[in-house]
Amino acid sequence: MEPDLVIQMYRSMLTIRLFEEKVKQLYQAGEIAGAIHLSIGQEAVAVGVCSALRLDDAVFSTHRGHGHLIAKGGHLPEMVAELMGRQTGCSRGCGGSMHMFESRVGFMGGNGIVGGGLTLALGAAFAAQYRGRDGIAVAFFGDGAAQQGTFHEALNLAALWKLPYLAVCENNQYAATTPFVAAVPTADIAPRAAGYGIPGIVVDGNDCLAVYRAATAAVERARAGDGPTLLECKTYRVEPHCGIIADKRPKEELERWGRPDRDPLEHLRRGGGLSDAVISAAWHDVEAQLETAVTFARGSPYPDPAAFLREHANI
């Protein structure tokens, strides 16, 4: 593994972690409104997968998508501004947490509909194949979303047409407050891939390098024209489902997943042999970038309602 790449991955995961912590603070302080879904603890999935992608590959995300956008190269000032509903936000204040878009880095949007991105991503994969390009499309989705009909329809069509498509199931073991075992009759999602004649792979979703290796193989396969892969990343959502939902998960379980060896950042620090100097430089930089982003967002104006309605409300 390239040392630079490992450092890059660590910084990207750290950016997600500190971004989410900052968002939580701003949310609690009332500076961010609405619903926010944090991805603390799941950083290795976003970063492991997106590190295997090119800028022109398309990512379709979920309601829990801040990390995916950061890992794909999203711009922090525009992200914070979007969360604060500002004109300078990446979706001009029209999207918010669940609907950030940054198409210039191949981020084709979060999605407020569980399972909604699975079929949209087919379209970007189709477009690449149609044009004879070797771009690919990734659909991130949760363990809960795997129970939607779109999961089946999308994988069947992607496999049938050998689309350059990567379905990444972030199995964080809960769908809102419903545990995985209460929604799924089997231990894993990945074996369903056999039903479509495509590879289905289970990977430790808190091991960034393992996710990266699995994603790289899937991406190569897709680029070569051999079709889609279903990649199931076992992980854990450390924070409650959403800002407003009470968390009743077993204390023992939370503690087990909170241990340093399960923490994706710590895991990569150890496994990647990153020095203290590298780590502290990363912290320093990321904290400074976040400060700049928050300052930018706070200083940005709200969109003008009259101008918005003039432009968009046409009845």
Next chain:
Amino acid sequence: MRMLQYIQAINEALHEEMARDASVFVIGEDVDQNGGVFKATQGLVERFGARRVRGTPIAESAFTGLAAGAAMAGLRPVVEFMYFDFVGVAMDPLVNQMAKIAGMSGGQLQVPVTVRAQTGARTREAAQHSQSLEAWFLHTPGFKVVMPATSYDAKGLLKSAIRDDCPVLYIENRQLYYETESVPDGEWTTPLGVAEVAREGRDITVVAIGYARKLALSAAQALEGTVSVEVIDPRSLAPLDLETILNSVSKTGHLVVVHDAPASCGFGAEIVRRVVAQGFDLLDAEPLVVGSAHVPMPFSPPLEDACLPSAASLTAVIRKIINR
């Protein structure tokens, strides 16, 4: 001039737009098998190949979502719904995805999809194959909705829809498929948002969409010498050419809207709302809507006929309003 069938008009528009723009592709069930169930896509796969004419599994949600995603990536998909009713299994990609993406992304992405949905009634296909669901989409910001009633507009509106940068729901009517009409030589488009005065008259304005345009013209014919009926076909339901309707009502003072969808909460109710809001003083009598009965459409021919508007029922309503 030449004669053109409505279904051929659709087929010609697809041929011409696919030839004009390499980013246009057609997707839906059976579209690559002998031109599809109703032959709208006849000859496309032979001419443009299987890459651009994509027959799909029966998975409306998947191919509609795919179309939205492909449009986000810069292609111009034309999606075929074999029956309008089947949008029921694809409402999420249509309503929550396709219609929302331009708005949610702050205008960053466009979604130039054309959704062709085949509707119609009086064909004894009962409740799940007879619905005219335009109101669902008119009620959804983000969609444009068009409903051609002639061969000329079937072709002209489909070409405009494909070239438009927004999602456009193009509602075609199987009862009109084999109607033939004389059309000009050469190319034309029908712009979105421009109504047509299908027949001029002085006493009452009848706004009629889709198959109901035929009913309105028959009623106008039947009333000739008694009531002078002006028939307006909006063609494009959203954006709507309200001005042409208001101009007509300012002349006639009377309004009735007719369509195959139920009258409750439908397009007609919306026309009445807008005419009342912007032209209340123009009206000499209460405006009315003639639509189908508020029932799941029954199969038995006498039952179905009784539930749908007809030239006779429209004629009776016009007589009642005008009191002649």
